[in-house]
Amino acid sequence: MVYERCRAAGIMCFRAIVCLLLVLSVNGCAGYSANIRNVEQQLVVQNYQAALAILEKLYAGSSRDAVLYNLNKGMLLRMSGDYNASNTAFETAKQLMERVEAISVTEQTSSLLINDQVKSYEGEVFEKLLLHFYKILNYLELGKKDEARVEVLQTDQRLKEIKQKLSEDDLPEEAWIRYMSGIVFEDLGEWSDAMIAYRKAYESYRQYWAGFKLSIPYSLKAALLRLADRQGLYDELEQYKQEFGIQEWETVAQRSGQGELVIIVNGGLAPVKLADSATVISPSSGQLIRISVPVYVKRPIALSGANYNVAEQQGQLEIMEIVDPIAIKTLERNMPTIIARAAARQALKYQATKQGRQENAALGLLVNIGGALLEQADTRSWTTLPQTIYMARIPLNPGTYNLSLNIVSSYDGKDQALNFGGLEIKAGQNTYRSLHWIPHNVTNLPGNPREYTRVNANYGIR
Amino acid sequence: MSYRVKSIERNSQIKRVGKICFQLLIVSLALVALASCSKKVTRIDVEETKDLSGDWNDTDSRLVSKEMIGDVLSRPWISDFVQKSGKKPAVIVGEIRNLSHEHIAVGTFVGDMERELINSGRVDFVASKTERKEVREERSDQDLHASEETRKAMGEEYGADYMLKGSINTIIDSEGDEQVKYYQVDLTLISLVDNRKAWVGQKKIKKFIEKNKLRI
Structure with missing residues (x-):
C-alpha cells in the first residue's frame, strides 16, 4: 500500500519535472532570433504599426530583454517616422544599459546553471554606438541640433568609458559615429571640435580599411581638407592633399552662402544570431554533453548602391558603416568568454548528473537530459539595425528642393525610385533626411548557420 | 521482509527528490517575489535634495x-x-x-x-x-x-x-x-x-x- 502510494507520488513528481523541462526547453527553443522573424515580415511590407504590435507581444514585460525591446522599438518607431517617440524608447534603452552594466549576482549564478539567455541583455559596443547615432539622427531630423550635440558629447564620454575597459589593440569601431559627430559640430559652426571629430573618424576608417576593406568616404576626405584649410593647419592640409590625391575642394568660404543636404539611407537589416549546437555522448561516462553557441548569419546583401538626383546634381551615396563584419568581429571577440561559460556549465551539469545517478539511475538520466535541453545559445542581438549605412552630403543654394533617390536592389537588380519633396535648404545650415530600405529577401536565412559564416563580403574600393 | 526494506528505501528516495523540488520551489518563489516588489510612493518636500542618477535634477x-x-x-x-x-x-x-x-x-x-x-x-x-x-x-x-x-x-x-x-x-x-x-x-x-x-x-x-x- 505504502509502496503503491510512493510510486504514484514518484511518478507524479517525475512527470511534473519533465513537463517543467519541456516548457522551459520549448520557451528556449523558440528563442529571440526566431520570434523576431515575425516582426521582420511586417517591415518588408512597411507595416510598422503591425510590427510594433508584434514586438509588444513578444516581450510582454520581460525585464532581462528590456534593453533589446527598447532598441527594437526605437528603431521601428523611427522607421515609421515618429522620431520623438523613437528617442524616448532609445533613451530608456540607454539608461537601462547603464543599469545592466553592473554585474548581477543572481543572473551570473542562474546563467551558470541554466544558460546565457537568463542574463539581462546589455548590448554590444557597436550597438551602443549605433544607439547614439540614431538618437543623433532623430534629433537632427527634428531640427533639434543642440540636443543632437548633447548626444554627440555623450557618445564621446561613452567611447572614453568603453576604451578604458578594452585593451589597447582592441579598439571599438567608432569611425561612423565620429564622422557624424564632426558633421554636427561643423553644422553648428564649431570648427575646432569638428576638425577633431573628423580626424578621429579618419583614424578609425583606416582601421576599417585594414580590417574590412571599407575605404575612407570621399566626403570625409573633402571635409578634412576643408577644415584643415579653415583652421590654418597647413602642414596637415598638405599631408591630406598628398595622401588623398585631391588638389581642389570647396573651402568654407566658398560654401558660406550655401546649405548642405545630408541624405542617409539605412539598407537592409543586421545579421542574425543562430544557435550552433553539438550534442555528444561521452564515451567514458555515457553522459549526454551538449554545447550551444551563437553564430552570426549574414542576410543577403540588401542593396548594391544608391544614387541621388537633385537640382541637376547627380551622385552616389557612399558607404559609411557596415554592420555585418563589425558584428561578427564583436562576437569573435566575445567567443572565448562564451565558451568558457559553456564549459563551466557543462562541468556543473556533469557533477549534478553524477550525483543524481548515485541516488537513482532514473534521476541521473533526468538531470542529464534536463541539463542538456536547457543548454541554449544566447541568440539575442539588435536585429532591426541596418546592414549598411549610406550617406551623401550635397551642398545646395538656399531654396526648396525635391530629391529623387535611386536604389539599386541586389535582390532583383531592379532600380527603385524614391522621392523626398519640399526639402528646405538654408544658408550655413544642414538639412537632414533619412530612410530605411528593406528588401523582400531579408528574411531568407540559410538553414545551416555554418554555411554562411564562410561567406566574406567584399566592400570593394570605390 | 525484503519488500518492506525496498519500499522504505524508495520512500526515502522520493522524500529526497521531494525535498529538492521543495527547495527549488522556494528559491523560485523568492526570485519572483524579488522581481515583483510593488511600487511604493512617498511624498517629499520640494526643497529636499534627492540625488538618484547623478544627472542634472x-x-x-x-x-x-x-x-x-x-x-x-x-x-x-x-x-x-x-x-x-x-x-x-x-x-x-x-x-x-x-x-x-x-x-x-x-x-x-x-x-x-x-x-x-x-x-x-x-x-x-x-x-x-x-x-x-x-x-x-x-x-x-x-x-x-x-x-x-x-x-x-x-x-x-x-x-x-x-x-x-x-x-x-x-x-x-x-x-x-x-x-x-x-x-x-x-x-x-x-x-x-x-x-x-x-x-x-x-x-x-x-x-x-x-x-x-x-x-x-
Whole structure:
C-alpha cells in the first residue's frame, strides 16, 4: 500500500519535472532570433504599426530583454517616422544599459546553471554606438541640433568609458559615429571640435580599411581638407592633399552662402544570431554533453548602391558603416568568454548528473537530459539595425528642393525610385533626411548557420 | 521482509527528490517575489535634495535660479537704468544653449528667474519670440473678429531693453566606476541698444558619482 502510494507520488513528481523541462526547453527553443522573424515580415511590407504590435507581444514585460525591446522599438518607431517617440524608447534603452552594466549576482549564478539567455541583455559596443547615432539622427531630423550635440558629447564620454575597459589593440569601431559627430559640430559652426571629430573618424576608417576593406568616404576626405584649410593647419592640409590625391575642394568660404543636404539611407537589416549546437555522448561516462553557441548569419546583401538626383546634381551615396563584419568581429571577440561559460556549465551539469545517478539511475538520466535541453545559445542581438549605412552630403543654394533617390536592389537588380519633396535648404545650415530600405529577401536565412559564416563580403574600393 | 526494506528505501528516495523540488520551489518563489516588489510612493518636500542618477535634477535647477536671481537683483545695472531713463528695464529671454552632456530642461530655471524678477517689481519682462508669435496671431485674428472697442492695435508692442542669453556647459572626468561632473551655467544680460553686457552671472556645480559594480 505504502509502496503503491510512493510510486504514484514518484511518478507524479517525475512527470511534473519533465513537463517543467519541456516548457522551459520549448520557451528556449523558440528563442529571440526566431520570434523576431515575425516582426521582420511586417517591415518588408512597411507595416510598422503591425510590427510594433508584434514586438509588444513578444516581450510582454520581460525585464532581462528590456534593453533589446527598447532598441527594437526605437528603431521601428523611427522607421515609421515618429522620431520623438523613437528617442524616448532609445533613451530608456540607454539608461537601462547603464543599469545592466553592473554585474548581477543572481543572473551570473542562474546563467551558470541554466544558460546565457537568463542574463539581462546589455548590448554590444557597436550597438551602443549605433544607439547614439540614431538618437543623433532623430534629433537632427527634428531640427533639434543642440540636443543632437548633447548626444554627440555623450557618445564621446561613452567611447572614453568603453576604451578604458578594452585593451589597447582592441579598439571599438567608432569611425561612423565620429564622422557624424564632426558633421554636427561643423553644422553648428564649431570648427575646432569638428576638425577633431573628423580626424578621429579618419583614424578609425583606416582601421576599417585594414580590417574590412571599407575605404575612407570621399566626403570625409573633402571635409578634412576643408577644415584643415579653415583652421590654418597647413602642414596637415598638405599631408591630406598628398595622401588623398585631391588638389581642389570647396573651402568654407566658398560654401558660406550655401546649405548642405545630408541624405542617409539605412539598407537592409543586421545579421542574425543562430544557435550552433553539438550534442555528444561521452564515451567514458555515457553522459549526454551538449554545447550551444551563437553564430552570426549574414542576410543577403540588401542593396548594391544608391544614387541621388537633385537640382541637376547627380551622385552616389557612399558607404559609411557596415554592420555585418563589425558584428561578427564583436562576437569573435566575445567567443572565448562564451565558451568558457559553456564549459563551466557543462562541468556543473556533469557533477549534478553524477550525483543524481548515485541516488537513482532514473534521476541521473533526468538531470542529464534536463541539463542538456536547457543548454541554449544566447541568440539575442539588435536585429532591426541596418546592414549598411549610406550617406551623401550635397551642398545646395538656399531654396526648396525635391530629391529623387535611386536604389539599386541586389535582390532583383531592379532600380527603385524614391522621392523626398519640399526639402528646405538654408544658408550655413544642414538639412537632414533619412530612410530605411528593406528588401523582400531579408528574411531568407540559410538553414545551416555554418554555411554562411564562410561567406566574406567584399566592400570593394570605390 | 525484503519488500518492506525496498519500499522504505524508495520512500526515502522520493522524500529526497521531494525535498529538492521543495527547495527549488522556494528559491523560485523568492526570485519572483524579488522581481515583483510593488511600487511604493512617498511624498517629499520640494526643497529636499534627492540625488538618484547623478544627472542634472530639480535641486540643480533650483540652486542655479536662486543664485542667479540673488545676483542679478543686487547689481547696480537696474538702478543705473532707472536713473538714466526714468523707467524700469524691460528684459527678454533669448536663447539659453544647452552645451552640456545631458538633455537638460533649461526652461525650468529660466522660468524661475522670470517669475522672481517680475514679482520683485523692479524689472519688466517681454514675451519671448515664440510667445510673441502666438500673441501676434491672436491680434491679427482680433483685427478681423473682435469689436472695435476691444480690439488691440498692431505696432504697440513694448520693445525690450535687455536680452538674457546664456549656456550650460559640463566637464566630465571619469575613471572606472568613478566620475566627477562639473556644471557651469553662464547667463549674460546684453543691452539691445549697444550690445554692452550689463550683467554676467555664473553658477558652478560639482558632483562626484560612484557607479554600482554589482546589482541583485
